[in-house]
Amino acid sequence: MREENYLYFANDGGSDTDxxxxxxxxxxxxxxxxxxxxxxxxxFAPQDGTGTTANGVLLTHADIASNATDGTxxxxxxxxxxxxxxxxxxxxxxxxxxxxxTVIKDLNTxxxxxxxxxxxxxxxxxxxxxxxx
Amino acid sequence: MENYLYFRKNRPIxxxxxxxxxxxxCPAFSASDxxxxxxxxxxxxxxxxxxxxxxxxxxxxxxxxxxxxxxVPTVDYSTTALAIAxxxxxxxxxxxxxxxxxxxxxxxxxxxxGYTLDTGDIVTAYWKTGLETACMYPVSALKGIVAxxxxxxxxxxxxxxxxxxxxxITFTHASLGFEHICKVVNDACNAYPRDGRIINVxxxxxxxxxxxxxxxxxxxxxxxxxxxxxxxxxx
Numbered sequence: 099m100r101e102e103n104y105l106y107f108a109n110d111g112g113s114d115t116d117x118x119x120x121x122x123x124x125x126x127x128x129x130x131x132x133x134x135x136x137x138x139x140x141x142f143a144p145q146d147g148t149g150t151t152a153n154g155v156l157l158t159h160a161d162i163a164s165n166a167t168d169g170t171x172x173x174x175x176x177x178x179x180x181x182x183x184x185x186x187x188x189x190x191x192x193x194x195x196x197x198x199x200t201v202i203k204d205l206n207t208x209x210x211x212x213x214x215x216x217x218x219x220x221x222x223x224x225x226x227x228x229x230x231x
Numbered sequence: 232m233e234n235y236l237y238f239r240k241n242r243p244i245x246x247x248x249x250x251x252x253x254x255x256x257c258p259a260f261s262a263s264d265x266x267x268x269x270x271x272x273x274x275x276x277x278x279x280x281x282x283x284x285x286x287x288x289x290x291x292x293x294x295x296x297x298x299x300x301x302x303v304p305t306v307d308y309s310t311t312a313l314a315i316a317x318x319x320x321x322x323x324x325x326x327x328x329x330x331x332x333x334x335x336x337x338x339x340x341x342x343x344x345g346y347t348l349d350t351g352d353i354v355t356a357y358w359k360t361g362l363e364t365a366c367m368y369p370v371s372a373l374k375g376i377v378a379x380x381x382x383x384x385x386x387x388x389x390x391x392x393x394x395x396x397x398x399x400i401t402f403t404h405a406s407l408g409f410e411h412i413c414k415v416v417n418d419a420c421n422a423y424p425r426d427g428r429i430i431n432v433x434x435x436x437x438x439x440x441x442x443x444x445x446x447x448x449x450x451x452x453x454x455x456x457x458x459x460x461x462x463x464x465x466x
Contacts, residue, residue: 128390129366130366131457132366134275134360135360152392178360178365179239186234186235186367186428189235189427190233190428191427
């Protein structure tokens with residue numbers, strides 16, 4: 099048995115559209131980068147095997163509590179770090195004798211029994227956008 | 232299982248410039264505060280801009296959307312310049328201004344959200360987390376570390392996008408800090424061998440730099456250059 103951890107993402111669609119969901123082996127994770135004050139993108143080796151265009155999962159989280167009239171507020175929060183930290187914990191959480199199926203975030207909105215496979219995952223994430231070229 | 236190496240540029244951070252003459256084009260912010268100026272043009276990264284008036288004394292400057300020390304009254308736009316008292320601080324909306332290569336250009340008081348600057352005014356901007364401000368790489372992506380000079384060390388990572396060009400992180404540090412950085416990175420890579428965690432290698436948060444092992448190399452600045460650059464990284 100390969101002790102690989104598989105990372106599952108799903109957006110808030112109905113599991114019926116291209117790239118509503120995706121799963122990547124943790125070993126294909128290449129890195130994560132902040133894209134804005136509210137988004138972090140996690141990059142993976144491409145599933146098409148070309149190796150030249152990374153697949154990305156853009157996770158959205160709350161903005162820092164800032165506004166244009168209070169310069170102190172940008173120092174208040176680190177949501178991107180929390181998301182990265184939780185991802186790291188989940189991605190490396192594989193153990194023997196478990197399924198190693200890890201839900202990073204599942205926002206599926208289908209009805210009960212047909213919807214999200216887990217209400218767990220990273221609670222700070224409010225949106226998931228999957229890019230697979 | 233492996234660790235994940237976390238880096239963050241000096242963000243959030245604030246930096247100030249003092250107007251040498253009455254112009255709407257501010258002097259460039261210092262690269263030692265905010266990093267390389269070339270390409271530093273993401274105004275969405277600026278959360279707030281304040282202006283401390285030197286002149287004042289009844290001379291009109293601000294027009295609209297300014298507040299006194301974070302009190303936020305509702306102010307209707309007017310093209311009439313308002314008198315600014317010397318030494319007072321006013322906040323203007325970054326979205327109303329332009330920003331390119333570390334240089335702010337403010338609209339004058341005749342424009343919504345504008346403020347006419349005068350000699351000696353101090354403009355302070357507050358940067359928050361933004362595009363490519365922070366990143367995290369699996370340890371397995373680390374390709375090596377090289378000394379670029381006695382005060383500059385470059386970490387090479389396998390490209391996130393999969394191109395042949397490495398992603399790089401460049402540290403500016405005290406003279407002969409290379410060895411310290413190598414030891415810090417080694418510690419970060421090999422910590423928690425049975426676990427796998429995020430390891431904060433360098434964090435310039437809040438202007439208070441923290442690194443693993445209490446910054447033995449005295450790192451003062453970090454530059455991050457993913458091979459794709461700002462346009463190429465977004466998918």
